[in-house]
Amino acid sequence: MAQVEAAPGIMTTADGQPLKLSLQRALRRSKIRAMLLVAPLFLFILVTFLLPILDMTFRSVENQLVSEILHRSVPLLQQWDEKTGDLPPEDVFQAMVEDFKEGRENRTIGRVGTRLNYEVAGMSSLFRSTARKARRIKEGPYTDALIKANKRWGDVETWRLIKRESGTITLSYYLAAVDLRFGSDGSVQAQPENRQIYVKLFVRTLWLSTLITALCLVLGYPISYLLATLPTRTSNMLMILVLLPFWTSLLVRTTSWIVLLQQEGVINDLLVWVGIIADDARIRMIHNQAGTIIAMTHILLPFMVLPLYSVMKTIPPSYMRAAMSLGANPFTAFMRVYVPNTVAGIGAGGILVFIIAIGYYITPALVGGTSGTLISNFIAYHMQVSLNWGLAGALGAILLAIVLILYLLYDKIVGIDNMKLG
């Protein structure tokens, strides 16, 4: 006690060091250790999660390709006034022919065609065929030669498109992702009605995810309650049944759903045999939205049950008893005392199921029929088939934004601290 007299106001240790400094030093070692423990996971998440997301988001606006490959003609095009309705001058055509020759040599010109084909159908073959013919164009006038190679070069729209998409950053992927596009005059307009699909799919995805989350809650709540109140041995058995979907492969599950649910399937056979439905009025439960809902609810149910169960397990049975002894009938007691105490589990399960559902695509594709396609199917399609990674990135970024907004809303309304995953 006697040593604590050094400077007025500053606490020091026995040897006169300022106490704060000394404490920091003592804590530094444990801080470093904590950071080292976290580092592998942090790196893992950085490499496998954050970087790919950043990458895809970057790709959804990135647009260096056109100006990089058509590096002679694009700068010249900037001086061309596309509003006059005249074709660009001869030097642009000449530069374009040279770009084609070089692009043909480097095998890069096809990428420009593919890129522009995202905007206007037909660009892909225009570039492919022109590339073959361009090497035979030896001398001018290049305008006529190029138009002779393909008459679309005589269309002002083609040049407008190239000019519009020659910036290093483009919004066209995002426009496409919400069923909009640039018109030929550069203004934003709606896609033709029969190509409008993404907004519909976003809405459908959100709606189905909400419905599936609600179904999981309705089905999962009583099961979780049962699990939490039964003796351990019985509840362990039941828990295994709940977790069973986790342990079977998707193909096995899909096949069994089909066997069960199809019109010539077990359930329909049973209903016909019992006489509930006529043989010619068999119910369609698969290859439509019902199939998606049934299958996804089945798959995602454990994600609802587990957090609910872990929260319910912590609610002492005495709460319900107390409520009843205080005069509440069982229903009131349940609604006013039990349910509010499970909000954390409902929130956690709901968010978990919803977020997983929003990104699901294999199951809907297999059992969903016409109305079961979700937005993720298109993301996968653009990733794997059309290689339009820009559009895939834009769709993914929008989906991510929707999830984040919903998450923030949830935080505002329920409070994220209230979430309990188990």
Next chain:
Amino acid sequence: MKDVLKYSSFAFAGAAAFGLAATTALAETDLVVVSWGGAYSASQQKAYHEPYMAKNPGIRILNDDSSSEGLAKLRAQTEAGNVTWDLVDMVASDAIVACDEGLALEYDPDELLAAAPDGTPASQDFVEGSLMDCFIPQIVYSTTFGYRTDAFEGDQPSSIKDIFDIEKFPGKRSLEKKPIGNLEWALLADGVPVDNIYDVLSTPEGVDRAFAKLDTIKDHTIWWVKGAVPTQHLADGEAVIASAYNGRLFAAIEEEKQPIAMMWEWQVFDLDGWVIPKGGKNIEEVKKLVYFATDTQRLADQAKYISYGPTRKSSAPLVGKHAELGIDMAPHMPTDPKNAAKTLLFNYEWWADHRAELDERFQAWLAQ
């Protein structure tokens, strides 16, 4: 930012690259051959890879069943500057995309590929239109129709018009959930001559006309995504008519003895073949493998194991019996003259231009 792109693409390709890179040091040369897996890879293994490795002890062929994601993975590898695949099996339409993207090697058929035994150069021996800038054709398969033989009394479906005739042939159809093929069939059933199909489809009215025809069976159609599904639909009685790959139908009819028959009219030919990734590490070795694997005898051999037709005209007479069932394979080939009276070959160029647009339109149509 370019670096970020590069490294994250590397992470994307990493999973595939990692497992394979570890094994390269063992044989003198390891060739990573990417294909579809299952019965198809098995037929390639028996007809091409095993004889080739027997002849060339220094070569080891490693199979990777990634063809269904071939394009995306190949692009990721190329962007990361680390192409670990040596040969990739692709359908022709994917090969065109790969070629446009600069992912695949262009080649000269007469230089890379063997001449027919009678000396016909490769460029003449392969089926017309099958050779493309980067695409080395291997088999012709077709998407055609199968129907349940117990579904209709009297007349059985025999033409494309019957497929769209709900009155005469009631029951569910099972069709592939994409516009390619379905649009062509719709126009053919609507009376468009086969030579005009793509001209008609190039006009907005033509596309509308095709969708209008599809509308007539839309309520009677279930859609499949995976190739194994349509024959299952037929076997379960979920559908009475289904479009399916001819190899799947062959298996259902001859191996599983299902009450199914085939309707070959306007079968749609598609091609499957090899693509040599640009930037591969063993390009010279791979070229030798391709030379061997696409010669007349090898292509004919593959048909012993799977009922897809060889793309060389000179192979057709050599097609023998099924290796296990012992049945003559020739009549089951989509290229057999009896089956190929009316066939349609995709216009790949046209689809390369219009696929994205029509896929969206098709989904919008489905959702209506």
Next chain:
Amino acid sequence: MTVQSGAFVSFKEVQKSYDGETLVVKNLNLDIEKGEFLTMLGPSGSGKTTCLMMLAGFETATHGEIVLDGAPINHVPPHKRDIGMVFQNYALFPHMTVAENLAFPLQVRRMSKADIEQRVQRALDMVQLGPFGGRRPAQLSGGQQQRVAVARALVFDPKLVLMDEPLGALDKQLREQMQYEIKHIHESLEVTVVYVTHDQSEALTMSNRIAVFDDGIIQQLASPDELYELPENAFVAQFIGENNRLVGKVTAENGTHCTIDIAGNAIQALAVNHAGVGSVSTLSLRPERVFINPGDGLCPNVFDARVEELIYLGDHMRTRVNVCGHDDFIVKVPNSAGHVHLKPGETVKVGWQAEDCRALDAPAEAA
């Protein structure tokens, strides 16, 4: 169904079995007076909590009848019994504030808002938690939570209040303080309380009467002093307070008294509950009723004892001696002026009155 007047709660031949094989409660008969503070005391598994739960309505009696305020309640659901209950872990609703917890029973009874507010405030004041209405239970100390639980059980003026080991989670000092508080609340409200505990000092402090449970049976039902002074069987003697237990054979009986032979020593004892001459009996003798070196002729029972151990406890010396072959015989020597100073190993005389030494039934393990 007519009911005896006077008994406010009565258990009539009540039995309870969970598994259909063993009875947890064996033929319980118990009458509780209005305004009484009755404690069910016993070791765990003795059936006391089961009885309380049957009374609250959370368990159904397998046989017999339970009557509350003149009406049988076997088939009345818990929420219609109008019984307040304080639970072992308080069971305060964590998602409600203290005031909301107290208002809950009033809200479900559809009282007016003004009434509710008034009663809640009164109840809070009663347990000295006036300013704490807006807090959540988790923000209160254990003792405060306990008071809220008591207030909640009382706020709706129930006919009867049940308390299931309500002080078990508190530390010793707080527990004693709460015992007095609950006792005072009981006295001022004149409410009938049935209290379950396994802590005998708690029972002695608070109760009007105590029912000692063991093995599904009430061993003795009596006031605290009677229970301590006049235990009727070996279990009660052993369970309540400290007790010296000597086991021997009954050799003679003489009206109210008898003689017990223990290791060749004849002990004069009060005949309370033995099975007659020749039977085994447990002698119960409180340590504070034993004298060291008693004056000649003062005690009928005087024996030699060897001092084994001395423990200094401030107000008294706890002295373990060896008497009649029992080396766990405890004598409390008061730390009064001029008391004898003992040393371990020393031999002294110990003696006691026949009235303080009760001959009870044979110990359970010897029966």
